[in-house]
Amino acid sequence: MAIQPEGKTGMGRRRKVKKIWVAMSTPFQANFFAPLIKELEGEYEFLVTAREHDRITSILTAKRIEYLTVGRHGGRSLTNKLEAYADGIREMLPIVQKEAPDLLLTERWPEAVRVAFGLDIPSWGIFYDERETHVNRMVFPLVSRVFSPRFYSFQELFQNGVTDPESVVWFNGFHTCYLKGESLSGSNPYRRIGLNPPVLFVRPEPEFASFFPKHEPTLERAVRIIQKSGKANLVVLPRTDLQRHRYESLGATILDSSVEDSPVAHADVTLGAAETMLMESFILGKPTVSSIYWTPSKPVTELHRYVRHSTEPGEVAEYVERFIDDDEEKMAFAEKASLLVRNMDNPVRLMINEIRKLSEEEPAEVSPRRRSQTEILIDIIQSVSLTPLRPTHIMKSANISYNELKKIVETLERRRLIAEENTLGGKFYQATSEGLRLIEDYKGVKDRLFA
Template identity: 25%
Template structure:
């Protein structure tokens, strides 16, 4: 059997890394495609997987997004049409799903983002199966796909790597960090189609971090998403960068281990906070909208806090750093009772075959 996997972001790359390894260990031929964006390519390579890198992220403007997508689809057609693919798996990638559908390849779609309305409209209706966490109502997707094709599981996609993680302290030496004396930060998805547009600057992190930087001695490790965010952060935190208190990560690194050994995680998105909370690290998301997954993780007792207001977010982060509560052992016990989505995905792959 031959499977084609597509990943567009760091989160997707992590999931597809473990799925690739699982399938290859069982003599399945796997093709992995990605684009030159974020830390995705580096994550694959750090795990010994060489993806086919096609195209790049289109940016903020609609025309640029469209042109980038169309060019990428044409290149994907050239590559995939020469292969005998039995099944395609993606995390709602419009490019790969359009190509797979056009070439008659069955599609298994993964999603935990019903808020990504435009992307879901372009991808979900083309799927043979849609895999979602149980905490997301089927009704959120039922206008796009037959509910009988929606497969739910009692867990979260982040468990694919959280259940298999072996945190490595060597990563602390790389950045001159001490365990539980730093925080990990991820910027917002400000260029995503579903994200409210920021009016004056590419990120609000300076407001979120100010109190903690001014009143404590913890270090801050920042993972920016876009070049304009990176430039802005280097400029606004220049003094702290020069002193080694703010570290802006340039290349893909072991962010999971960094999060595991940190005091706290804060993000304008969701994945960094969700995976850290599942490992027992107090985490804050200042994403402006409601997330089913985020809400469920918090409801199950993991230390995840949704605080869209930047001033309140700043205050909560400072309090977490001061309190230094460690939930790691308790949280790692809790995840044992949750379902591993990798098993669900693999069963569907072989069912289609």
Template identity: 25%
Template structure:
């Protein structure tokens, strides 16, 4: 088979990398596309994945988002119109979904984010198959127009894909220049350019950073930004008081080194919880993966900044907590399955169904 994989974010690169490897090992032809987007480009180059960058992220403005998506759709059409892949696999890529629908390509969609309603409305109804974590009920997806029989669940949280391929017992230090005699706090900023965060402002983020800096002066405070704009603003306001990596870091190593993680997004919060780092979510909304991790005792979600500071103090005071959380996280990971196998099996089924349909028409 010729398989097209469209990867738009760092999470998607880490998630699809073993899919690409497995498909190549069995002899499938793989074409990888992405877009010009800071963290995605850095991750693809770091992982040494051969990819064609088509189009760009549209930023935060609605008009620029629409224009960028239309431009990317047209460029992807030109790229594939004379040599169609058999199937495309994406993590709810609107452009890949539209091109697949228009050109008759099998469309396999992976998603754990029904809370991303704009993207879901554009992609889920067009999918030939939707693969999703088992903790997300079918009704969360059927509201977007997909038939229930097109949904297949896998028993895993998405970061399990790359965490299961890492030696989490190896606690080697990250490459960051920090004082290893001090406890480390990691903050991951929100995805403020995402469609479901367009009304978000940086006010809350910076109020949280300010409090953390004031309360925990004798700690390493690492701020992981998503965009160049965030890096510039954080350095402008907190330079000398926080550590702001300008290059991509090994997230797993940083999380293993941290005594506390505070997340304003989704993926790295789930990753930190599954690693077993004491973790706090300060995401402004709510989503299924977050609620699952809270129910398992791997994640805490205070109501406000005062609550974040109070829980942080408690976590940092407890020297036994991190070991306990790692043991608990390990038990939960041991009950998960590899979504890579599920994706490949579903691709094979869809391809056989398409070939059978073609034979019937003849």
């Protein structure tokens, strides 16, 4: 079966999207897709399916999103995973056949993507973890549109099953940028259970994940040190009963009920080994300390450039206590995070725009206009706003020649808008704080004049 581009019929006309199926297999997806559903529910019908795993359904209940429970997590055993995969497909198939959606949105739930493919339903996925190659290669060859951070090259996506460069929608920043620009809608869950600031929110490691190695007590030891200091109220959101027992024995408060906002939104400091929640904390400008001790994904490696990270319990505790004790340090972190996040894209907003495009008439082709010198300068600063790049990568990203780049880089360096970094891996460039502010000012002017 050939994979048709989403929104197209075999004759090349746009395929009308009236009903969207959203399939959620992780808590992140419940939070990620919620604003999309809320914004588009007046324009499209929705079928939401979620597996019963790690509070996914309780998050949807807290957000007042209707759903059907389908499927289960197979755990770490390959045999159990296979059984869960087969059972999930059997459960999904009659539901999806009856509901007849026109488009599937998911992160990369294999069962959902396989059912959609079998029923000729276009599916869109999100790529943000290169470590789970086996899952990626099950999913992305069947997905018609992939949303991916620019941390990755297409070659890396290709190694994980993405075969068509035209299917990729690139975005700047982390997948957790769905929180960018979102207002808090829920009440403070910590006040509801009688806890006063400062609140330290702790999320333990994903012990069910296929990439997860043997458990190490780094986080528990750090929590024990912090708890003894008495400087903060510790709240833990465990994933398993075993994790719950571990942290209850340390005297931490357990967050039993899911909340409408991300739990980090109302905390004063976030600590943990939960990759996505640490990124959420950073996007919200919350002081963030990572204790991740296993091989990180590329986005996590990028995150560790901006947040405190250690695998030594004493050092982890020291970082946390410094944030709790020093308001200036908290403010400095929030300011730096805000400046960086301004230059990131909200992937949910991109996805909403792409969905709405499916209902538009296909525009006539327009010849691209030449960019102004100002636009070229801004494009170069933008290309190095989040991560250092080699000159060759800047040329490709900004679409300019080497001779043009050489002259412009000299100008930007002289004006302290980008800075050169010489490493063992070669020469790199990255935007300075002044460069980031210039991008923000430029966007503000464009928005005021042309929005």
